[in-house]
Amino acid sequence: MQDKKFYPVYEPLIGEKEAEYASKAVKSGWISSIGEYIEEFERRFADFIGTKYAVSVSNGTVGLHLALAALGIGPGDEVLVPDLTFVATANAVKYTGATPIFVDIDPKTWCMDPEDLKKKITPNSKAVIPVHLYGYPANMDEILNIAQKENLYVIEDCAEAHGAEISNRKVGSFGNCGVFSFYGNKIITTGEGGMITTNDEELFIRLKFLKDHGMSKEKRYWHPEIGFNYRMTNIQAAIGLAQMERKEYIIEKKRKIFNWYKNYLEEFGINVSYSLNPEDDEKTKSKNVFWMVSIVLWDFDETKRNKLIELLKVVGVDSRPFFYPISEFPMYHGKPVCKVSKHVSERGLNLPSSPILEENDVKAICKSFITAVQKI
Ligand SMILES: *Cc1c(COP(=O)(O)O)cnc(C)c1O
16 A cells, blocks of 8 residues: 555546435335436536437437437538547547548647638538537637638537636537436546537427437327437436536536646746646636646657656556547548648646645645656
8 A cells, every 4th residue: 555645637527415315216116217316417417508408318328429310411421620629529520421521729728729620621511519628618600600701601619618608608518418427537527427508499309309319299109210229327417416516516516626726836836838728718708617627848759758657657647548539540531631730739647636636635736746757
């Protein structure tokens, strides 16, 4: 046993409430995808995001797939996705038979660059999936403008950005729909789970229909189309409801954690140039929820970044490399096609960001971080 503390990148904040609600769901006998917690969770989540509807699903990945399928995306279509994101964003496009087209990121926000989006549009473009990476809202103003002009559907990938805002409006309420994840390390969790938010009644009906085997509402066990089983269970929804009671606390805590990092890193001083997550922007009124406190070390390269991760691990600080550009994976282009995404990806790392961290933890992590950086 080490006597020194180990700081994982993430630990969920769950407790008695989650256990109590999950236990109630189990004891009620409603353990599959029918039960009072599901509707309640959907209603509360829609209220939180400020949309008319919310549809629960079994995870964020199938949420993206379901949204694309419900909008009629399929073979021959192109869907624009940022090159720097979690692989599920692009895979979901592939599941429909459509082709993901990789758009570069803005080096300041790490989110989709609207200028590059314009360049990548073709007559086959049908939809765009902006990702609010690491908790910061993508530039929705410009992306929505472009989408409207080019007649593209907009699916927001909000898997990392529950509660993030632009002009006092929550992400997930800007596009045709927003897709959230409740995986164990996301801002709120149901173990596995996801949610699609929308104001579009027709889309809402279509999402409900397709997620439940495409069964006719009028005629039971009549299936006019190939649907899916993408339902969430009542037990997951029970845990989700308990998490809803903590969401303000968690989001505020994450903003605090970021500020502790920022202050201690400044106070202790790093001898290389770096950027932390983009902060709240006065002009666009964008509010970050800092899913992962992240740092890009501009003077480093991939080898140095990886060495830093190793040195940190030795002193009990877990960290992760940024996502790889998706274009680089063998099933896509097999080589990076977006310069900024590649550059930022090689130099970025995510630091311990769990909402259970306290100021002293962050201070200790910052000390270890700076010592490690100086060794490279
Ligand atoms: C986590 C994540 C997903 C997938 O969500 P799951 O619930 O794990 O399937 C999709 N997109 C992004 C950006 C994510 O971070």
